[in-house]
Amino acid sequence: MHEVELSLVEMTLDVMKYAIHRITDRNPPLGSPITEKELRRLAGETITADGIGGERAFKLFRDVLVKTSAAIDHPRHLAFVPASPTRSAVLFDLVTSASSVHGAFWLEGAGCIFAENEAMRWIVSLTGLPPGAFGVFTSGGTEANLSAMVTAREDWRRRDAARARTRGIILTSDGAHSSVKAMAKVIDVDVVVIDTDGKLTGSKVTEAVESLTPEDRSRVFAVVATAGTTNAGIIDDLAGIGRFCRSQKIWFHVDAAYGGGALAAPSVRHLFEGIESADSITIDPHKWLFSPYDCGAVVYREPELARAAHAQEAAYLEFFYDEAVRGFNPSDYQIQLTRRVRGLPLWFSLARHGTRRYEQAIERGIELARIASQMISETPGLELVREPGLSCVLFRRIGWAAKDYRDWSFRNYKAGFALVAPTKWRWGGGEPETVARFCFINPDTTEKDIADILATMK
Numbered sequence: 406m407h408e409v410e411l412s413l414v415e416m417t418l419d420v421m422k423y424a425i426h427r428i429t430d431r432n433p434p435l436g437s438p439i440t441e442k443e444l445r446r447l448a449g450e451t452i453t454a455d456g457i458g459g460e461r462a463f464k465l466f467r468d469v470l471v472k473t474s475a476a477i478d479h480p481r482h483l484a485f486v487p488a489s490p491t492r493s494a495v496l497f498d499l500v501t502s503a504s505s506v507h508g509a510f511w512l513e514g515a516g517c518i519f520a521e522n523e524a525m526r527w528i529v530s531l532t533g534l535p536p537g538a539f540g541v542f543t544s545g546g547t548e549a550n551l552s553a554m555v556t557a558r559e560d561w562r563r564r565d566a567a568r569a570r571t572r573g574i575i576l577t578s579d580g581a582h583s584s585v586k587a588m589a590k591v592i593d594v595d596v597v598v599i600d601t602d603g604k605l606t607g608s609k610v611t612e613a614v615e616s617l618t619p620e621d622r623s624r625v626f627a628v629v630a631t632a633g634t635t636n637a638g639i640i641d642d643l644a645g646i647g648r649f650c651r652s653q654k655i656w657f658h659v660d661a662a663y664g665g666g667a668l669a670a671p672s673v674r675h676l677f678e679g680i681e682s683a684d685s686i687t688i689d690p691h692k693w694l695f696s697p698y699d700c701g702a703v704v705y706r707e708p709e710l711a712r713a714a715h716a717q718e719a720a721y722l723e724f725f726y727d728e729a730v731r732g733f734n735p736s737d738y739q740i741q742l743t744r745r746v747r748g749l750p751l752w753f754s755l756a757r758h759g760t761r762r763y764e765q766a767i768e769r770g771i772e773l774a775r776i777a778s779q780m781i782s783e784t785p786g787l788e789l790v791r792e793p794g795l796s797c798v799l800f801r802r803i804g805w806a807a808k809d810y811r812d813w814s815f816r817n818y819k820a821g822f823a824l825v826a827p828t829k830w831r832w833g834g835g836e837p838e839t840v841a842r843f844c845f846i847n848p849d850t851t852e853k854d855i856a857d858i859l860a861t862m863k
């Protein structure tokens with residue numbers, strides 16, 4: 406037994422040494438994927454009756470497994486929505502795990518949930534929602550959207566018993582994130598996708614509803630707008646859509662999973678005008694609020710409606726609702742029951758740095774997008790597809806077809822140099838065009854990084 410304890414200490418030191426190195430490394434190897442077959446060959450059998458030992462397993466992780474996984478916080482990882490968790494937040498993610506706290510109920514997680522809620526209070530303050538509004542951390546934007554849509558649907562049914570078996574309809578736009586459609590499938594509701602040239606407006610929503618049959622119109626229970634489309638960073642006309650939803654008593658959800666961080670950026674805050682009229686808002690701290698995976702958030706204008714939709718009942722759960730220590734139960738406001746206190750890393754990092762540092766780091770992402778678009782405009786052979794939206798830049802290499810973008814992306818990725826993926830952009834009813842895309846989150850990305858990537862498009 407004594408021997409086992411000693412080797413645990415050694416192993417912990419070894420693992421911690423790696424963790425310290427990785428947390429402080431501002432230029433980690435990008436990593437590059439290989440096939441499962443190759444990994445199988447390199448890894449051998451890892452799960453055996455007697456175990457292969459911590460040392461061997463960790464060596465395998467360090468030397469093979471993590472190297473064939475992309476470092477999403479690499480400064481030249483500009484694909485999809487990258488991430489850039491603060492060192493403090495990553496460090497505290499380790500502490501969150503080490504502390505073994507159950508984050509579902511106040512009765513067990515009181516102090517840690519309190520801290521999580523401190524961070525949430527700041528997020529809520531960014532939205533401009535009225536007093537009483539509050540939120541909860543989720544596994545990500547998908548779960549946040551799902552939790553909000555369930556709350557909306559339950560509220561709609563609660564207001565009229567005749568709707569108990571009516572299949573609902575959600576309206577959203579072609580710029581909405583794929584998770585909106587996917588989650589509509591989960592809750593078995595129909596989705597009407599409104600065609601836009603990027604931005605959904607109040608009048609487009611009005612038109613779309615008016616063009617429905619009276620029966621379908623009575624099935625509409627929610628509109629999902631996007632505040633920072635994942636593809637292009639476009640913010641819908643939140644004020645106009647909000648006004649329409651209020652007049653029709655339709656739930657207004659704003660999906661700001663990616664863009665929500667920019668609520669803290671004074672230079673673009675005005676673009677979100679109207680977000681304060683939302684019934685619910687999704688914001689992913691693991692995107693633009695520098696939290697490690699996975700950490701999303703959903704904020705409700707009236708949290709009580711979420712509780713009515715999500716609180717679970719069971720004989721063995723009653724104890725958690727005892728009056729002895731009553732408090733905020735995160736599990737009452739979203740679909741997950743047992744959960745880690747996933748807002749803790751954000752709390753620690755915010756507490757350490759203060760909110761101003763966050764504002765500055767988010768502004769830097771927006772500034773990098775402006776810098777990149779300037780460079781693109783000045784580079785012969787390259788041109789902007791549109792002005793940057795938040796921190797997303799779409800641009801083309803004149804003369805390139807879809808295959809050229811694909812080959813270019815993989816060349817840079819396989820070389821361990823950069824991960825920049827192509828996307829598609831479509832004007833009005835036109836054919837989608839394959840273009841290149843940058844999304845800036847990481848404040849450590851440099852102007853040289855951008856220039857070096859653009860230079861690979863020659």
Ligand SMILES: *Cc1c(COP(=O)(O)O)cnc(C)c1O
Nearest residue numbers: 545546547582584635660662663
């Ligand atoms: C990323 C994103 C999502 C999905 O969030 P996950 O955290 O990946 O589940 C939803 N909506 C928008 C607008 C996003 O950018």
